[in-house]
Amino acid sequence: MPSPTLAVVGATGSVGTVMLELLSSRRNVWGEIRLIATARSAGKMLTCRGEQLVVRELTAEAFDGVDVAMFDVPDDVSAQWAPVAVARGAIVVDNSSAFRMDPEVPLVVPEVNREVAGYRPRGIVSSANCTTAAMIMAVAPLHYEYGLRELVLASYQSASGAGQYGIDTLHDQLTKVAGDRLLGSRPGNVRQAVGDDLGPFPAPLALNVVPWSGQLADLGWSSEELKLRNESRKILGIPALKVAATCVRVPVVTGHSVAVHAVFASEVTADGARQVLRNAPGVILVDDPEAGEFPMPIDAVGTDPSWVGRIRRAMDDPRALSLFVTGDNMRKGAALNTVQIAELIAAEISKRGES
Amino acid sequence: MPSPTLAVVGATGSVGTVMLELLSSRRNVWGEIRLIATARSAGKMLTCRGEQLVVRELTAEAFDGVDVAMFDVPDDVSAQWAPVAVARGAIVVDNSSAFRMDPEVPLVVPEVNREVAGYRPRGIVSSANCTTAAMIMAVAPLHYEYGLRELVLASYQSASGAGQYGIDTLHDQLTKVAGDRLLGSRPGNVRQAVGDDLGPFPAPLALNVVPWSGQLADLGWSSEELKLRNESRKILGIPALKVAATCVRVPVVTGHSVAVHAVFASEVTADGARQVLRNAPGVILVDDPEAGEFPMPIDAVGTDPSWVGRIRRAMDDPRALSLFVTGDNMRKGAALNTVQIAELIAAEISKRGES
Structure with missing residues (x-):
């Protein structure tokens, strides 16, 4: 089974920038990495894992083929687009506060409660607030x-x-x-x-x-x-x-x-x-x-x-x-925790593929 | 009875500077104001109540004729010199932590516990820590x-x-x-x-x-x-x-x-x-x-x-x-609280003079 495809939504923001640094420096578990942002930033070139990647516009089609999508965007953008990504087949790891208190969305800090990340009836996992x-x-x-x-x-x-x-x-x-x-x-x-x-x-x-x-x-x-x-x-x-x-x-x-x-x-x-x-x-x-x-x-x-x-x-x-x-x-409070959760899900997907 | 004489010990420090500003702007209850500092600063000229005053060196004799002495100096300087000032007849209001926890020294914030300022068997009243x-x-x-x-x-x-x-x-x-x-x-x-x-x-x-x-x-x-x-x-x-x-x-x-x-x-x-x-x-x-x-x-x-x-x-x-x-x-946390206590004592001295 090929390595899972990751989308980074909000790739051009300050937390998105740290996400790309982390993806470049951590042990790589991803196949394709796809960068997504609003129309204003679409077309920009960014570096991740030493590759030059073009930023794609946030559309429903952008999620086709994506296994895991990390979101770092304002609450209202997450509220609108996370369900769209899920409908296209992605599991969403969201760093906004839009879904954190939803009883059907686990709120995860991997070192503390990684065991709850697997129960996600809405296809969404939330990453905790920075503080x-x-x-x-x-x-x-x-x-x-x-x-x-x-x-x-x-x-x-x-x-x-x-x-x-x-x-x-x-x-x-x-x-x-x-x-x-x-x-x-x-x-x-x-x-x-x-x-x-x-x-x-x-x-x-x-x-x-x-x-x-x-x-x-x-x-x-x-x-x-x-x-x-x-x-x-x-x-x-x-x-x-x-x-x-x-x-x-x-x-x-x-x-x-x-x-x-x-x-x-x-x-x-x-x-x-x-x-x-x-x-x-x-x-x-x-x-x-x-x-x-x-x-x-x-x-x-x-x-x-x-x-x-x-x-x-x-x-x-x-x-x-x-x-x-x-x-x-920017790290444990945002990009790092979100990447860690995404990696947990990548391991789950890989394991499922093996069994 | 003439207005009481005030000494400001540590007059050239940052809190001392605020004390002189306060003494210049508040309703005046003092007769002579005498500025005292270590030998290094003695001889400097400072303005208080519109008057030019020369800073005197900290000696026992400097307290002769002083009714109230406000101290803002390091703990060890207060510990040494406050009793000297008391022995020369002054009541000391000390802003260091040297005497604050002494059961025979009242610790005063006038708006809160002005009633304890009158019991001072050692002749010393402490002003509270800034925070x-x-x-x-x-x-x-x-x-x-x-x-x-x-x-x-x-x-x-x-x-x-x-x-x-x-x-x-x-x-x-x-x-x-x-x-x-x-x-x-x-x-x-x-x-x-x-x-x-x-x-x-x-x-x-x-x-x-x-x-x-x-x-x-x-x-x-x-x-x-x-x-x-x-x-x-x-x-x-x-x-x-x-x-x-x-x-x-x-x-x-x-x-x-x-x-x-x-x-x-x-x-x-x-x-x-x-x-x-x-x-x-x-x-x-x-x-x-x-x-x-x-x-x-x-x-x-x-x-x-x-x-x-x-x-x-x-x-x-x-x-x-x-x-x-x-x-x-610098004010309520230091100079102001000390000046307020000194004014309480000035009022007490004036009242005593009247009765």
């Missing part, structure tokens, strides 16, 4: 050891979570504020220096932190904060998990971080948690503060795992741990 | 309404928390990273661009977040994290308050923010909490995310109050609130 993915890599192994009951989360999310537009906006703002030593010390002067071009953010990001991302959902919560709650519950299979998250954008290019306070059913120790995380797949333990070892975006960017450190048992609750996690939101 | 001060302004009124039981905190602390050296370091690093659009997208390249000059920080701060400030204390906790726990307990008078804090430095010049998750004895509502905070002294409520209203450093810098917003009742616990607080760490 959730980084955080859950550290929390899931601790859950299996101690039994998770509650999460209190505060995020430090980077500009690239808002795509290339977010990255460009932060760089433009940095150029405007750098060199003036008074900026940031007087009220309003960062707003004045940055001007009206806020890009995808609701406020200037340079020299600031912005406690808002996503849209207003219920009762003052942002959509991003609810994703952390709902997706954590679904991925870990704990429908009653208590989650309270505050999502904050910080002036970092790439790398989402989360301050995690996790309460468990049984007592924990910091050393025990370190031992669990040292053996966890897809996790790097960096936990020696005096030696300058803690997770940070400038180190985690461009790497695959979740970086975990600052592990402390709560002084006032022997069942609670505080820790800090950083992951590359 | 604690901003946070407690919002949490204390909620405690009086609902009965606080637990705090889970994650901070977003600015460079100026590390003084002028911190501000200068961040500005230098920003100049080095601005203009290169690839920086922050590749592993290690921010470290390379910033070079070895990390200033007072353990890692590059530009385009990064650094989950460490202070020194290593017990069991992996930083001294800064323990201050939030110990000072909150003392200021609120709740010795058994459960506190778990993670302190993180962010590339902001001035303005410390805290994501607060607070658990109370009784049920809360977001609207009820908003009402409490709308009426709280020294607090500005900014809580309309869709209109872009939430607390941020670029707005709070240069202002006196704590900015509070993003108020949400926890979805999974009717007794818990999540909220976000930002305050100017």
Whole structure:
């Protein structure tokens, strides 16, 4: 049986670009790789696995012969086109939030719950939200050891979570504020220096932190904060998990971080948690503060795992741990997790072919 | 009776500079104002209340005739010199952490616990840590309404928390990273661009977040994290308050923010909490995310109050609130709180003179 055909939908976007890098550097399991994007980008030439590939326009016919299609496009585009790809015979791995909470769509982080990827009555598998993915890599192994009951989360999310537009906006703002030593010390002067071009953010990001991302959902919560709650519950299979998250954008290019306070059913120790995380797949333990070892975006960017450190048992609750996690939101938080799921399905297809 | 004499010890530092600004702009309650600093800065001329004042060297004699002495100097300098000032007849208001946990030294945030400022057997009153001060302004009124039981905190602390050296370091690093659009997208390249000059920080701060400030204390906790726990307990008078804090430095010049998750004895509502905070002294409520209203450093810098917003009742616990607080760490977090305490004592001295 020939190797399966893969489509990359949204190939020209910032996450699509990382997908092509990953497909070029990982062990190859694919036959044809087909790049798909909106009409605006159709005809562009991109490199993948050393081959020059022409980007095709997103049409129903583009999916003919495709076994697996990875989507990284806006929610509404996924909602419209993923079922079209499925109707043409593809299995879709979708990185938007369009299907994540659908009970007939598995929500997968392979290191945590790969076993659910096979049940997909709609032909669609969802990949987790970027912040959730980084955080859950550290929390899931601790859950299996101690039994998770509650999460209190505060995020430090980077500009690239808002795509290339977010990255460009932060760089433009940095150029405007750098060199003036008074900026940031007087009220309003960062707003004045940055001007009206806020890009995808609701406020200037340079020299600031912005406690808002996503849209207003219920009762003052942002959509991003609810994703952390709902997706954590679904991925870990704990429908009653208590989650309270505050999502904050910080002036970092790439790398989402989360301050995690996790309460468990049984007592924990910091050393025990370190031992669990040292053996966890897809996790790097960096936990020696005096030696300058803690997770940070400038180190985690461009790497695959979740970086975990600052592990402390709560002084006032022997069942609670505080820790800090950083992951590359373009990789584990997006392209990497999606590619990993696609590879799981490729292995399933190959196995089916052999039997 | 003449107006009391005030000494400002550490007058040439970054907090001292803000103290002089505040003394120049607030209602004047002082007679002579005497500026004191280490020998290195003695002889400098500084402006306060429109007068040119010469900075005196820190000696025992410099405190002769001083009624109130505000100290903003390193812990070891306070530990040595505050008792000297007291021996010469001054009441000391100290902004270091040297005396904060001493049971014979009151730890004061005037809006919260001004009544304890009068009991000072050592002649010393301590002003709270910068992050604690901003946070407690919002949490204390909620405690009086609902009965606080637990705090889970994650901070977003600015460079100026590390003084002028911190501000200068961040500005230098920003100049080095601005203009290169690839920086922050590749592993290690921010470290390379910033070079070895990390200033007072353990890692590059530009385009990064650094989950460490202070020194290593017990069991992996930083001294800064323990201050939030110990000072909150003392200021609120709740010795058994459960506190778990993670302190993180962010590339902001001035303005410390805290994501607060607070658990109370009784049920809360977001609207009820908003009402409490709308009426709280020294607090500005900014809580309309869709209109872009939430607390941020670029707005709070240069202002006196704590900015509070993003108020949400926890979805999974009717007794818990999540909220976000930002305050100017040079003002309420340092100079302002110290000046306010000194003014309380000035009023006490004047009243004593009248009776």
